[in-house]
Amino acid sequence: MNYDVHGFTDMHTLITNERKLGGAIEANRIRLSTGEEFTYPVITNVDYSGATFYSIGFISDEGEHYIVNVHDISIMTSTRHCPIKELKNSxxxxxxxxxxxxxxxxxxxxxxxxxxxxxxxxxxxxxxxxxxxxxxxxxxxxxxxxxxxxxxxxxx
Known part of the structure; x- marks a missing residue:
């Protein structure tokens, strides 16, 4: 645990095995193409069909749940898998x-x-x-x- 996540495949694998692995996936920042920016969002879901990832779900630090198309994400920085006790998203x-x-x-x-x-x-x-x-x-x-x-x- 406590390592960098390098893509949607890694995110999906970690979320699928959450009970065995524990922890959560947290990014330092997600910025959407609309300009909205979220600090310390926790990734809760990654949807795919076949080999194509099409949406990602996350919870903001204010507790708002978002589901966005992967094409609407302009940047996602410092995504890591860490223990729950180390999450910065309160x-x-x-x-x-x-x-x-x-x-x-x-x-x-x-x-x-x-x-x-x-x-x-x-x-x-x-x-x-x-x-x-x-x-x-x-x-x-x-x-x-x-x-x-x-x-x-x-x-x-």
Whole structure:
């Protein structure tokens, strides 16, 4: 994670495998041919048909959702895949953190009483993505935090 994205194919692959890879795709800036400019948009969707990419969806820092034709994009700068905790788009950071926490709560409910190695690996991936401080505020995850810390101590 935390590397440059070099095209629509990379974006589509990262978005398709978002659950396994975590993180999000953020650009420093997108400027449309109309002159509109967006700072720190997060790419949420890339549509294609066959081998032709035709639209891209993103969320601006103000929380506005856009779907634009790829021909309407005049420039997209410094596009990178980064962990959610490192997003500069505060709206998406909050939104995606909440989504991951909700998923983590559900994952804990489903796996209650049988914390397997696969479960711990998925929990670790989520925590690497959103950061430990994000779950410290959640009542439902306080027990997980204790067990996760005790698991780390047992390994070391």
């Amino acid at each position: 709206y998406c950071k909050k939104l995606k953190t909440k989504q991951r926490i909700d998923y983590l709560i559900r994952l804990c409910e489903v796996n209650e009483g049988s914390f397997t190695q696969i479960f711990w690996e998925e929990v670790q991936a989520i925590l690497d993505d959103i950061g430990m401080d994000a779950i410290e505020r959640e009542r439902e995850l306080k027990q997980l935090n204790k067990e996760f810390n005790s698991k780390i101590i047992k390994i070391a």
